[in-house]
Amino acid sequence: MSSFGVSSFVQNNIALIVAAVASGILLLWPVISRRGKEVDTMAAVQLINYKEALVLDVREGSEYASGHVPNSKHIPADKLEQRLQELDKFKDKPVILIHRSGANTSGKAGSLLRNQGFQHVHNLAGGFDSWQQANLPVIKK
Template sequence: MSRFLEYTTNHPFLIAAAAILAVLAIVIEIRERAKGSSLIATGDAVRLANSGALVLDVRDAGEYETGHIIDSRNIPAKEVAERAGESLKKFKEKPVIVICENGFASASAVKALRTLGFSKVATLRGGLRTWRQENLPLVKGKKDAKQS
């Protein structure tokens, strides 16, 4: 213990920097949990999708047609609050994975879905950009897609 006290008195700037970083890490974690959005990795998304989860792509229709996850449904983010209540009613108790291009735009869709009573909503960490980086499959066009 005496060595620790000696270290702290000899290196006050390092101790202050470590304390600031610890406080920042705690604040960031609290803010993420307060948002209510859980982020999932691509491996977890694949596992959930294979077990019956709804994959909801909230990009615009044009972006969706250039490449989307197989069996995903497309409702643009700005329309989720209006359209999801009726068209996705049967998925309220199932897991829902919300996907956008980079993982940021899906936050508003997650909030809207939670407001509508969806209890198991998650966002793909990094969005489709991460999906592509991991060379996971995408489908192009609308013919295999489920439009809601």
């Protein structure tokens, strides 16, 4: 095929090519846009037990009071920026972010932590709901 043939093909099929590229980008967007790692409950337990991970619960106070991971630190997502100094000693440790059902709010919290120099930020896949479904320990206040 000559260069004229390729050029002609592109011109005749530009809409198809643009649609194919756009759909490829849309398919890959969740992978590209998620800078933090998502961990399942088994990986979270491993990080807690063997890497001394901080479990940071970013849910609202009433959600946290109704049940939370043992030894977790509670800072609601909307207060995280003002309370970052409380977490400075954990910058080199894994941090597992917990929200009610996943990376909704914890995604924003994770971006904030990474921008502040936290190296090992993870979102708990499925959030606190997945922790409960796995029948892992829960403390209720």
